[in-house]
Amino acid sequence: MARRTNTSCLGLAVKGYLLLSVWTVVGSVLALPVTVVDLMASQDPPVRLHGFEQHAVVYGAPVAVALGVAALTRWSRPSPWWTYLAHAAVVLVASRAAVAWAETRFDSPDWSSRALAQGGAAGLTAFLSHLAVRWWDNGGFNHGRRRPAPGEIWHAFVPFRDSDAGKERYCVVMRTRLRHVEVLKITSQDKDHRSDHIRIPNDGWDLRSGKAHWVEIGLPPLIVPYTDFTDPWPKGRCPKPTWRQLRARRPEAATARLTPAAMVRAVRGPRRG
Template sequence: MHTMILLGLCTAVALWMRDVVETDNYTLEAGLESLAAGLTAVLFRRGVRTWERKRPLPGEIWLARVPFRDRDEAAPHYCVVVGRRFGHADVLQITSQNKDTRDDFVRIPNVGWDTVSGKDHWLEIGLTPRRVPYVDFLKSRPQGACPRTTWRQIRDRRRKCRAAAPRAREPDRGPPARSEARHLAVLARHENGSRVSPNSTARCGGSQPGTAPAWTKGWTVSP
């Protein structure tokens, strides 16, 4: 999408420069068009990177107004971002209530992302991700990166859900290591202290036979 927009902008700027510069020197005209298109590409790239820095990335822990599942309200909660879409992010809510007796929650280590309690929390992993509009993220920066072991649990749960419905499995969209490498990059960036860019209760087995759970589609977590 960004590539198409960039190509359109560069083409429009090059045509505009051709109309502005009226000369018979084709070398000069081509050079000016290339310079204008290149400057447009640089400015566009900087704008996109600035915009991306303000948006949550998969594998990060944020503080946001997370909607309830049983009513049309929201409350501040920590959450793990598992996907980004137009206008909202898909998140899994983190809770401080003990959920050791439930198989759809896993313990998530507190590695500095919650400086208030300093205790471990629990992450919903077998439930449908919740949609949080970008405007409902309460801070301009994430709390930190999701622990690597927890991120692998999220990925493994998704793999099991897809294995339960092999007929609806989507074709591979790329090397499976891409998302893992992306998350490792997020971890490294947070360890270095910087960040630079790349409502139902349906459970894992709650889908109709032969169909993959809807919440497993479109995730950026590698299969």
């Protein structure tokens, strides 16, 4: 038992060291526009950046690293391209603010000490933003229930189009909003004879029936509040060929607004009964 504990502690120590090293390098690169300019200004005589190449390295490397942090954070949760850019922008702005804070707090005459403090502040900020986004994607304030993402198949209470009633069924998430999700419902009834449905392979997400399924594409997506999802995790991902068809053939008409009953469910919490 003691040997297993020691091995576990060693593994945690190695992981911690690697984690610290990675985020230290990330912070050092994010702080380059400040630390490099500071180093050049401290030379005798002072020097400045010259040419496109030098500017590209000093100011382009932090952008590339910020995009890498965004990709690392969301690699297991495919998202629209603009979310990666937004996350990268947050990392750049937050890390620059952290560098400015460290610059005022650690005004050491030694350049290496200043650069270490500034890089550490930038790396810590990037790491905290990474944790915050992962926490939000994995449930956040939603009681640990992970928020659905486009292209995932979930089980939810999906309303009927002509009333506030509905039924629990599989659905494909098309778009996420602040309070609700836009979904296309999935049915196991044979719809091969209808042009407003397309077949979706049962690629391991329906473990109960194993039947073929069809997705409704002839009408706008339906509104489902986050509280109406019956499981805390998705059933699986929509097969790529089907997902491409859904994105290409989905109606462009606006989705219906939240019905009064859906608004009540979104505010009060999960449906009961």
